[in-house]
Amino acid sequence: MxxxxxxxxxxxxxxxxxxxxxxxxxxxxxxxxxxxxxxxxxxxxxxxxxxxxxxxxxxxxxxxxxxxxxxxxxxxxxxxxxxxxxxxxxxxxxxxxxxxxxxxxxxxxxxxxxxxxxxxxxxxxxxxxVTVRVIERFARSLDAEETAAPGIRPSAELRKRLESLTQREKEILTSLATGLSNAELAATFFLAEATVKSHVSSLLAKVQVRDRVQAVVFAYESGLIRPGE
The missing domain is CATH 3.40.50.2300 (Response regulator)
Incomplete structure (x- = not known):
């Protein structure tokens, strides 16, 4: 190796x-x-x-x-x-x-x-x-955007990527964004870890991000997760 x-x-x-x-x-x-x-x-x-x-x-x-x-x-x-x-x-x-x-x-x-x-x-x-700091900061930035421009919505491109996900992939992305590992995701959804890994790989490809960090950002930017949730 x-x-x-x-x-x-x-x-x-x-x-x-x-x-x-x-x-x-x-x-x-x-x-x-x-x-x-x-x-x-x-x-x-x-x-x-x-x-x-x-x-x-x-x-x-x-x-x-x-x-x-x-x-x-x-x-x-x-x-x-x-x-x-x-x-x-x-x-x-x-x-x-x-x-x-x-x-x-x-x-x-x-x-x-x-x-x-x-x-x-x-x-x-x-x-x-760091996870806590990043998510808190991102939530604050979204709050500021909402205050400056009430009713702001994710772009059409972000919505399109989000809608390309299956319901299970959305659920996994939501949980992944809280910092759960593949093993923890498997326990949460009663799935084999290999199945979770497959779901994660699929959703990363669909929303066009390269890793889990970028997936957290996407989850907030697309509106899947809102500040305070």
Missing amino acids: DSIRVLLADDQALVRAGFATMLSIEEDIEVVGQVTNGQEAVDFALQHDVDVILMDVQMPLMDGIQATELIARAGRGKVIILTTFEREDYLFDAIRGGASGFLLKNADPDDLIAAVQAVAGGYALLAPE
């Missing part, structure tokens, strides 16, 4: 060194590069094969949000945003930009390793604390 190739992007040398030490212990993970800003992260990802980028947000020359957008657009690796919530408004921007996960910088080593492995395996990952 090939190693998961990881790039570390952070302007603090001690942070990079700490993450590199934690990750390098794992037989299936290889730290292939360390960079100090977003521009270097983009350049490295474009020039080398990288599976996962651990991306700080606040860096010189180019911040992690811009770098994430460029890397995701080029399809040159999956980004896990590292955050301390100093600027929680960055989180939603990063989701829109294509980030596949969010992790707290003070996460346990096991959580860091699990996050890298999960994202490399095609899953999206949000730390529980």
